[in-house]
Amino acid sequence: EGLKPVRAGRFFVHGAHDRRKRRSGELAIEIEAGLAFGTGHHGTTAGCLEMLEKVVRREHPRNALDLGTGSAVLAIAVAKLAHIPVLATDIDPVAVRVAAANARLNHVKGL
Numbered sequence: 218e219g220l221k222p223v224r225a226g227r228f229f230v231h232g233a234h235d236r237r238k239r240r241s242g243e244l245a246i247e248i249e250a251g252l253a254f255g256t257g258h259h260g261t262t263a264g265c266l267e268m269l270e271k272v273v274r275r276e277h278p279r280n281a282l283d284l285g286t287g288s289a290v291l292a293i294a295v296a297k298l299a300h301i302p303v304l305a306t307d308i309d310p311v312a313v314r315v316a317a318a319n320a321r322l323n324h325v326k327g328l
Contacts, residue, residue: 225266228294244297247322248288266294273299280304289316289328296325303328 222231222238229243239245272278273295283292283305292305305316305328320328 223263225263226270227298228266230266230290244294245323246290246293246297248290248319262290265291269295269298282306286316287312289319292316292328293320293323293325296320296328297323 220232222229222235224230224243227242227244228246229239230246230248231238232249233247236245236247269291278295278299278301280301281292281295281299281303283289283295283303286292286305286307289305292303295301296303303325305320307313307316316328320326
């Protein structure tokens with residue numbers, strides 16, 4: 218509960234305790250701080266979230282790869298934004314389990 222939500226572009230990355238803070242038009246990504254890296258608080262993650270919007274709008278990708286996915290924040294973001302298949306992978310078995318759980322929590326299929 219100590220982590221504040223992150224707004225980056227249209228994305229709103231939050232824990233369960235901040236669900237009600239979502240604004241109209243935002244793409245919400247619920248991530249609980251846990252064992253895998255990635256809650257959206259690192260500057261590079263927030264920057265990637267902002268850049269994803271531009272890339273998707275300009276390039277119209279048909280699929281995506283999140284290599285070293287951690288908690289799957291970026292994979293979930295691109296799947297929600299572009300509605301395309303995303304391969305999210307990591308060498309850490311804990312991260313793989315967390316990423317799969319986060320994909321289910323965020324109603325993203327096929328990660």
